[in-house]
Structure formats: C-alpha cells, structure tokens
Amino acid sequence: MILEIKELSRFFQRLTAVNDLSFAVEKGSIKALIGPNGAGKTTTFNMISGLLAPSRGSITFKGEELISCPPHVRAWKGLSRTFQIVRPFAEMSVLENVMVGCDMRTRSGLFSAALRLPRCFADEKRARHKAMEELEFVGLDARAEAPATSLPMGEQRVMEIARALASDPEIVLFDEPAAGLNEKETDELAKNLLRIKKRGITVLLVEHDMRLVMHVSDQVVVINYGSLIAEGTPTEIRNNSEVITAYLGK
Amino acid sequence: MMIRIVPYLLFALFIYLLPLLLAGSYWIHVLVIIGTYVIAAAGVDLVVGFAGQLSLCQAAFFALGAYASAILTTTYRVDPLLALIVGMIFTGLVAYGVGAPVLRLKGYYLAIATLGFGLIIQSCLVTLAQYTGGPDGFRDIVALKVGGYTFKTDEQYYYPIWTVAMLILLLTRNIVRSKAGRAMLALRGDDVAASAMGVDIARCKIQAFVLSAMYASLAGGLYAHSNRFISPQMADLSRSVEMIIMAVLGGIRTVFGVLIGTTIMKSIPEVLESFLDYQMVVTGAILIALLLYMPQGLIGVVRGVILRLRSRGEH
Amino acid sequence: MENTYLSQAVQFIFAGLTSGSIYALVALGFDIIYNVTLVVNLAQGEFLMLGAMTMISLHTVFKLPLPLALIFSTLIVGGVGILFDRFAIRPLKKPSIMLLILLTLGGSTFLKGVALLIWGKDPYTAPTFTKIKSISFLGASFSPQMLWVIGALVVISVVLWFFFERTLIGKAMRACAENPRAASLMGVNVKTFVMISYFLGGALGALGGMLIAPVSFMVYDEGTMMGLKGFASAVLGGVGSYPGAVVGGLVLGLLESLSTGYVSSIFKDILAFLVLLCILVLKPTGLMKHSDDK
Numbered sequence: 001m002i003l004e005i006k007e008l009s010r011f012f013q014r015l016t017a018v019n020d021l022s023f024a025v026e027k028g029s030i031k032a033l034i035g036p037n038g039a040g041k042t043t044t045f046n047m048i049s050g051l052l053a054p055s056r057g058s059i060t061f062k063g064e065e066l067i068s069c070p071p072h073v074r075a076w077k078g079l080s081r082t083f084q085i086v087r088p089f090a091e092m093s094v095l096e097n098v099m100v101g102c103d104m105r106t107r108s109g110l111f112s113a114a115l116r117l118p119r120c121f122a123d124e125k126r127a128r129h130k131a132m133e134e135l136e137f138v139g140l141d142a143r144a145e146a147p148a149t150s151l152p153m154g155e156q157r158v159m160e161i162a163r164a165l166a167s168d169p170e171i172v173l174f175d176e177p178a179a180g181l182n183e184k185e186t187d188e189l190a191k192n193l194l195r196i197k198k199r200g201i202t203v204l205l206v207e208h209d210m211r212l213v214m215h216v217s218d219q220v221v222v223i224n225y226g227s228l229i230a231e232g233t234p235t236e237i238r239n240n241s242e243v244i245t246a247y248l249g250k
Numbered sequence: 251m252m253i254r255i256v257p258y259l260l261f262a263l264f265i266y267l268l269p270l271l272l273a274g275s276y277w278i279h280v281l282v283i284i285g286t287y288v289i290a291a292a293g294v295d296l297v298v299g300f301a302g303q304l305s306l307c308q309a310a311f312f313a314l315g316a317y318a319s320a321i322l323t324t325t326y327r328v329d330p331l332l333a334l335i336v337g338m339i340f341t342g343l344v345a346y347g348v349g350a351p352v353l354r355l356k357g358y359y360l361a362i363a364t365l366g367f368g369l370i371i372q373s374c375l376v377t378l379a380q381y382t383g384g385p386d387g388f389r390d391i392v393a394l395k396v397g398g399y400t401f402k403t404d405e406q407y408y409y410p411i412w413t414v415a416m417l418i419l420l421l422t423r424n425i426v427r428s429k430a431g432r433a434m435l436a437l438r439g440d441d442v443a444a445s446a447m448g449v450d451i452a453r454c455k456i457q458a459f460v461l462s463a464m465y466a467s468l469a470g471g472l473y474a475h476s477n478r479f480i481s482p483q484m485a486d487l488s489r490s491v492e493m494i495i496m497a498v499l500g501g502i503r504t505v506f507g508v509l510i511g512t513t514i515m516k517s518i519p520e521v522l523e524s525f526l527d528y529q530m531v532v533t534g535a536i537l538i539a540l541l542l543y544m545p546q547g548l549i550g551v552v553r554g555v556i557l558r559l560r561s562r563g564e565h
Numbered sequence: 566m567e568n569t570y571l572s573q574a575v576q577f578i579f580a581g582l583t584s585g586s587i588y589a590l591v592a593l594g595f596d597i598i599y600n601v602t603l604v605v606n607l608a609q610g611e612f613l614m615l616g617a618m619t620m621i622s623l624h625t626v627f628k629l630p631l632p633l634a635l636i637f638s639t640l641i642v643g644g645v646g647i648l649f650d651r652f653a654i655r656p657l658k659k660p661s662i663m664l665l666i667l668l669t670l671g672g673s674t675f676l677k678g679v680a681l682l683i684w685g686k687d688p689y690t691a692p693t694f695t696k697i698k699s700i701s702f703l704g705a706s707f708s709p710q711m712l713w714v715i716g717a718l719v720v721i722s723v724v725l726w727f728f729f730e731r732t733l734i735g736k737a738m739r740a741c742a743e744n745p746r747a748a749s750l751m752g753v754n755v756k757t758f759v760m761i762s763y764f765l766g767g768a769l770g771a772l773g774g775m776l777i778a779p780v781s782f783m784v785y786d787e788g789t790m791m792g793l794k795g796f797a798s799a800v801l802g803g804v805g806s807y808p809g810a811v812v813g814g815l816v817l818g819l820l821e822s823l824s825t826g827y828v829s830s831i832f833k834d835i836l837a838f839l840v841l842l843c844i845l846v847l848k849p850t851g852l853m854k855h856s857d858d859k
Contacts, residue, residue: 072444100444
C-alpha cells in the first residue's frame with residue numbers, strides 16, 4: 001500500500017468536513033474517491049497533499065508519516081497533484097510551467113545559475129528535455145512556447161497533468177480532472193490516466209463523472225458527509241444500495 | 251551562441267564610450283548615479299517583479315549599504331572594497347532577520363510590514379547621529395580604492411560602477427532564466443500550485459528578498475563613495491516607491507528594462523529646474539499613470555505596437 | 566507618593582486615549598473604504614495630514630472662524646477622497662492586490678508631494694478649540710483638546726453606528742461590500758456608494774487631523790506614520806470591523822503611551838510596527854473576530 005489514510009478527520013468551527021476516514025491505495029492502481037457534493041472529497045485531498053492540516057488521524061506515504069510535512073517536501077517525496085480549478089503559472093510558457101515540475105529533481109543552486117556554470121547548463125538541458133517528453137506524452141508539445149494562460153481551459157488541464165508528471169512522481173492526485181470537459185476530452189483523459197498507470201504511477205482521483213470512474217478505476221471509495229460509506233471495485237459500488245441512496249437521497 | 255553575445259558587447263562598448271562623448275559634462279555625474287540605482291532597481295525587479303513580493307523598504311537597504319560603507323571607510327578607515335562586502339553581508343543578514351517572519355504575510359500586510367521596517371531604519375539613521383551624522387547626513391566620504399588605485403572624479407567612478415552594473419544585470423538575467431527564476435515566477439503566479447510542485451516557497455521568498463537587499467546595499471555603497479555625501483532621506487518611502495517605478499517603467503521582468511526606468515527617473519530632476527520640490531508629486535503621478543495605463547512598461551508598449559504591426563502585415 | 570504615581574498614570578492614560586482616538590479615526594476611515602470597495606487605502610494617513618493643513622490655512626490665512634474652517638476642511642478633504650477614487654482607483658482595468666497597493670501608495674506619494682509644494686517642510690500648529698489652557702484632574706494636568714478628541718471619537722462612533730445600522734444608505738453600503746453584484750442587480754448604484762465611502766474616508770481622516778493638530782505639530786509627511794498606526798489599529802481590531810477600529814486604536818494609543826512613559830520613548834514609533842507584526846503572526850483576524858481554522 002503506497003498511501004494509507006487512517007482515521008483522518010477535519011473539523012471546522014461549525015461543521016465536520018471529514019470524519020474518521022480510513023482507506024488505502026495500492027501501488028500502481030487507480031483508485032477513485034467519489035461522493036455527492038460537499039462530501040469532503042477535496043478537503044481530504046488537500047490534507048493528503050499538505051495544503052490543509054488534519055484535525056486528527058494519520059497519512060502514511062511509502063511507509064512514512066506525512067503529518068507536518070510541508071507540501072513541497074511531499075512533492076519531493078513523490079506525491080504530485082492537479083487542481084480542480086486550473087492553477088497555471090501565469091507569466092510563463094507551457095514548457096516553463098512543466099519545467100517547474102522537473103526543477104525539484106535538479107540540484108544546482110543560485111550561484112551556479114548566476115554564473116552559468118556547466119552544472120547549471122546540464123541541469124537546464126535535462127529539465128527542458130524531460131519537460132518536452134511529458135508534453136509529448138500528453139500531446140501538448142506543439143504548444144510548448146505559448147504563454148500558459150493563452151491555452152483554452154481544457155488544454156491547461158492537460159498541461160497541469162504534464163506538470164504533475166514532470167517530477168517523476170510515484171502517485172498523482174487528480175482533483176476532478178474531468179470537470180468542464182466534453183465527452184471527447186473526457187475520453188482523452190481516460191486514455192491518459194490508463195497510460196499513466198502503465199508507467200507504474202499510482203493514481204488517486206476525485207471525480208463526479210461516473211462513466212470515467214467506472215471505466216478507469218481499479219478500486220472506488222465512496223464518502224458522504226465526511227465519512228466512508230463504501231469501498232470496493234466499480235461493479236461492487238455500482239450495486240451498493242447505500243451508495244445509491246447517498247446519491248439519490250432518501 | 252556567438253550571435254547572442256553581440257548585443258551585449260555592443261551595449262558594453264556604448265557604455266564605455268559614452269563618457270568620451272559627454273566629455274566633462276555634468277551628465278557624467280548623473281550617469282554615475284544612474285549606474286548605482288540600476289543595481290538597486292535590478293534587485294527590486296527580482297523581488298517585486300519576479301517573486302511577486304511587494305517590498306516597500308528597498309530604499310532602506312540601499313541606505314544601509316551606503317551608511318555601512320560611509321561609516322566603515324571614513325570613521326574606521328576600513329578598506330572600501332572590504333567595507334562594501336561587509337555592508338552587503340550585514341544588509342543581507344538584516345534582510346534575513348526581517349524577511350523570515352514578515353515574508354509569511356501576504357498582500358497588504360507584507361507591504362505595510364516592509365513599509366514600517368523602512369520607517370524604522372530611517373528613524374534609526376536619524377537618531378543614531380553620533381555614528382551617522384544625523385538628519386544632516388554624512389559628508390566627505392572617503393574615496394573608493396581598489397588595489398592601489400583611488401577613484402576620485404566622476405569619470406573615474408563611471409567605469410567601475412557601470413561595469414558592476416552590467417555584470418549585475420547579466421548575473422540577474424542568468425538567474426531568472428534558471429530554476430531559481432522559474433521558482434520565483436511560480437511563486438508569484440500561484441504559490442499554492444508552486445508549493446505542490448516542489449517549490450519551497452518560504453525559502454524562495456527569502457532568497458529573493460535577501461538577494462535584492464544585497465543588490466541595494468552594493469548600490470548604496472557605491473553611491474556613497476561616488477557622491478561623497480549621503481543622508482537619511484535616501485531611506486525614505488518615496489525613494490522605495492521611486493525604485494519600484496524604475497523597475498516597472500522600463501518593463502517589469504525584462505531585467506534590462508531597469509536601464510530605461512532608472513535613466514528616466516533619475517534624469518527628470520536634471521531636466522526640470524528647481525525640481526526637488528516637485529519630485530514627490532511627479533513620482534506619485536508617474537506611478538499612478540504607469541499602473542493604470544502602461545502596466546507592462548515602455549518595453550511592453552513597444553512589444554504591443556510591434557505585435558499589432560505584425561498582425562496587420564499578415565492581413 | 567501615591568499622588569504622583571496616580572497622576573502620572575492618569576497623564577499617560579489620557580495621552581494614550583487621545584492619540585488612540587486619532588488612530589481609531591484613521592482606522593475607521595480605512596474600514597469604511599475597505600468595507601465598500603475591498604481596497605485598503607494607503608493614502609488614508611495623507612487625508613489626516615491634509616485635513617489638518619487645510620484647516621490651519623483656512624483659519625490663519627483666509628481668516629475663517631475655526632468652526633467654519635473645520636467644516637470646509639472636512640468637505641474639501643472628503644472631496645479629495647472622491648477625486649482619489651475617480652482618478653487613481655476606478656480607471657484600473659484589471660484590479661489585483663499588488664496594483665491596488667501600488668496605486669494607493671502612488672496616491673499617497675502624490676498627495677504628500679502636493680502638501681510639500683503648498684506648505685513646505687515646516688511644522689504647523691493650530692489653535693485649540695477652546696481657550697482654556699489646561700485642566701487638572703487627579704493631579705495630572707492636560708489640555709482640554711484631549712477631551713475634544715475623545716469626545717469627538719465617541720460622537721463620531723455613535724453617528725457612524727446609526728448611519729450603518731439604521732439608515733437606508735448605510736445599509737445599502739454594507740450590501741455593496743458583501744455582494745456588489747447582487748447589490749447592483751437590486752438597483753443599488755455601486756459607484757455612488759464607492760464615492761460616498763471615499764468621501765467618508767477622507768472626511769474621517771481630515772477630522773482626525775484637525776483634532777490632533779492643536780496638540781501636536783503637523784508636517785507634510787506626518788501622514789505616513791499616522792496611516793501606519795491607523796492601519797495597525799484596524800488590523801488589531803479586525804480589518805473591516807468598526808468597533809474593532811475603535812478598540813484597536815485606543816489599545817494601540819494606550820500601549821504606546823504607557824510604554825513611552827514607563828519604559829522608554831525609543832519605543833514610540835516602533836511599537837505600532839511591532840504590535841502589527843505580533844498580531845499578524847499570532848492572530849491575523851484581530852482581537853475582535855473569531856478565527857475560522859485554516
């Protein structure tokens with residue numbers, strides 16, 4: 001199990017967003033986290049990626065406890081993510097956006113950069129090469145030099161995927177990657193997710209699009225009102241009465 | 251590779267030949283001052299333009315460097331070159347001390363915190379009169395000495411100062427085109443996403459802040475020697491505002507745009523007679539007009555015009 | 566012995582309440598503009614300075630009787646506030662925090678520069694509102710101007726409370742802040758209310774300046790420090806909260822006065838900065854508001 005959540009909870013002043021959530025993600029698999037709106041999915045994600053501190057519980061990644069580990073260190077350890085609402089780095093090109101992902105794997109510092117030392121040179125070349133590789137993987141290499149914000153939203157999402165992959169992560173968290181995508185784009189996304197799995201990268205995704213979830217997931221976790229209500233294969237979940245009730249209401 | 255060096259060599263040549271064209275003119279003195287402020291403005295561009303941290307105390311760092319050089323060389327007879335370096339380290343440490351807590355703040359809070367810090371520095375420079383000469387300033391600063399050579403006239407100061415300025419710009423250009431530069435831009439663009447992509451945003455902010463403070467300190471030290479007189483007024487908030495204009499007017503994040511911005515801002519007082527009284531009004535007006543109508547600076551305007559001409563040519 | 570300690574304490578407390586009232590007025594000005602426009606007006610301190618200077622000029626140069634000078638000065642600086650919004654803030658096409666900070670900063674520099682041109686670098690004094698030289702209380706003597714200041718704060722606070730809680734215009738202005746889109750859909754002219762908020766911000770700043778000018782000197786660059794302390798007060802009480810502005814201002818004034826009196830005067834100006842830093846690091850939402858875990 002590459003990622004384990006144990007009794008994860010998050011309380012706000014007047015509401016419990018996540019309550020005693022426990023599940024695990026198997027290495028190399030695709031696991032989906034689903035639930036009705038407001039179920040606590042994004043809160044859970046934000047706790048896993050380090051943007052929000054849990055009120056209680058533990059998050060273990062590759063056997064290591066992640067609590068009090070800042071987001072950039074989690075990224076460095078191999079945990080990457082995309083965002084529900086795209087967060088491109090404005091003022092930079094698509095290629096440069098993706099290079100930020102690669103940059104965490106290089107070690108040249110300010111000094112060698114300022115003086116353009118050979119080490120910096122080599123690192124730049126390597127980062128550029130790797131970034132282009134990932135852009136080719138997602139099919140955006142033609143847009144490498146374009147300003148990131150000039151891309152249509154769908155392509156910006158794809159760029160975010162390339163950016164998340166550029167650091168050679170072991171697990172990528174996808175936060176509603178299909179939101180706002182049309183059918184054709186969603187099919188492309190499904191294809192990409194499966195290709196990512198083929199590379200040996202674990203995928204944890206939060207999604208509303210059931211077709212996508214059923215198509216790509218190995219395992220599904222269903223939560224509602226911050227608590228886990230079901231876990232299993234897509235087929236098992238599809239026939240689970242509690243899940244159906246949660247979505248359709250009593 | 252060779253072709254890319256040519257513009258820089260040409261520019262360097264131009265800079266070096268300029269004093270010969272302006273032989274004996276007062277403008278050489280102005281250019282010396284411009285040279286020092288170019289260094290400071292490059293630092294402002296780094297921390298405000300690239301890293302997106304609105305630091306309103308850059309003039310205070312400039313003053314710290316100036317006073318460090320002045321006090322060390324003139325009162326304590328320290329070697330000027332050593333004093334410059336000590337000043338940079340000192341200012342860097344001060345920047346680190348202030349930056350570590352303050353850079354956690356965002357938006358207005360960061361701006362006001364740095365503003366407050368600048369006020370404190372200015373206040374200290376006035377109050378610690380026995381070291382700094384108080385509100386009337388510090389006079390007769392010792393000349394800059396490198397090796398055995400003493401720089402005395404404006405022409406003599408021009409060359410080392412502009413050489414340093416050009417080197418600093420080159421260094422800055424290299425920094426922004428590297429991992430560090432991308433980290434700063436990522437931090438500016440979206441700090442949450444930057445963090446998730448492995449950028450240590452706290453460290454990046456402090457790096458940019460300290461580096462820009464050291465730039466300002468170096469500039470201040472060089473200014474102290476070449477101008478021979480400094481006063482606490484140089485730490486004033488309006489000077490920090492001027493420096494931001496210098497970074498933005500030419501073109502934010504263009505690195506070399508500071509040459510344009512600084513030249514304009516420092517030439518205005520020379521062109522308008524009895525300008526000193528009008529300086530603040532003009533500074534404020536320029537900043538407002540710049541931000542409202544020309545946020546990309548002059549280079550941005552030129553780029554826009556070129557783009558429009560190109561697209562018209564395609565039709 | 567007892568008497569001197571008591572009278573000293575009373576002296577410091579009154580001084581603190583006086584300067585604190587001014588900070589509160591500046592903070593109120595910040596809050597009003599912020600609540601309607603979400604802009605933190607860094608030129609707020611300059612409104613204070615301009616109010617004082619204008620009143621002094623109207624009274625000493627144009628020989629207007631003091632009450633008229635006060636009224637006209639308030640109106641004039643309120644007008645400056647409106648112009649400030651019209652020419653420096655409103656034309657901004659793509660508002661962002663950094664741009665707004667720099668714009669208001671530019672405005673502050675501009676207004677300072679104008680003051681420098683008109684009044685120069687000299688400090689100015691104003692006559693106190695009443696002719697009585699000083700009042701004695703518990704062994705401490707102080708200027709009755711202090712009572713004017715504190716009294717004005719009380720009156721202004723009540724008036725503002727009434728305005729925002731009970732009048733239609735005031736309530737509409739609050740609506741603007743909370744949801745400008747909905748407000749404009751409901752027929753509220755957002756632009757007008759923005760204008761009103763800037764007028765009020767300017768007026769409050771001016772009043773603060775006019776109240777304090779008789780007690781301390783006014784110089785063209787006094788606004789910067791005052792603005793900083795007013796901002797610190799607003800943050801201390803919770804940005805946007807009117808009672809918070811009053812509490813924050815008075816607390817800051819008292820802290821300043823007591824530390825200056827009992828410890829050392831070095832702290833005077835640094836204190837506001839340190840208080841601001843502490844609050845921002847420890848409890849950014851200020852003393853009055855509950856913080857939501859984040």
